[in-house]
Amino acid sequence: MTDPNEPNRSDVPPPPPAPAPAYGSAPSYGSGTESYGAPASQKTNVLAIVSLVSSFFIPLVGIITGHIALSQIKKTGEQGRGLAIAGLIIGYVLLVVGIIIAIVWFAILGAAISSGNVTTY
Template identity: 65%
Template sequence: MSDQNTPATPGGDVPPVPPVPPAPPAPEQPAAAPAYEPPAAPAAPAYEPPAAPAAPAYAAPEYAAPPAPPAPPAYGQQAYGQQPYAAPAGPKTNVLAIVSLVSAFFISLVAIITGHIALSQIKKTGENGRGLAIAGLVLGYIGLVVGIILVVFWIIAFAFAASYGGYTTY
């Protein structure tokens, strides 16, 4: 059996192997470092104890007696921190005028009726709210007119649909 790694020679002999060269010399180890010695601790500084504090150079202040409390206010005057009597309320707003304006957005007929009653009461009593009553009346009348127009339109639309004959019963 022949080895495939060995080159074949014409005579079938194996060629001679050359000798191995000698190894180079090993480098020398450096000299060992001297052992580590920590530095010496510094010497503690010499401190002197602090001197005793000196006595204050001034005398303690003398306080005067507190002042007497103020006398109560005379009759009719307000003491400090108290609120004066409430100012009298001005003329109030007529309730029906408010109802007229609010109901104008929902039921126009109620707005018209309460608006007229509110104007009458405002003339007699001098209350505030005349503008609210007038606004309720205007919006009430506008709502009433729009409502009447819608009712007439629906009546005409149903009458036209009935006369057209689009709906029959057998």
């Protein structure tokens, strides 16, 4: 049995020191500069938001701003890449649908005029 008051013997090595905590794992108490909320999020590119919203109303504006937003996001690292891509997809789809509707409209109008059903002034 060993006596806890007996000094450490030279033939038994001391226990290894406790490892230091990992960087950032333990907050430093009392400094007053800690932030306990959610981490700060990056800024969302404004043109990406404009691209998504405007693509529903004016598809060409949505396409243009979407391409500009993707270029800016690549340079600055901002958030909003998904918004810009969604604006591009919606803008292109609605532009193609609009072109198809215009072609069909003019075809119907041309057929009606050539058949004599429509009077022109």
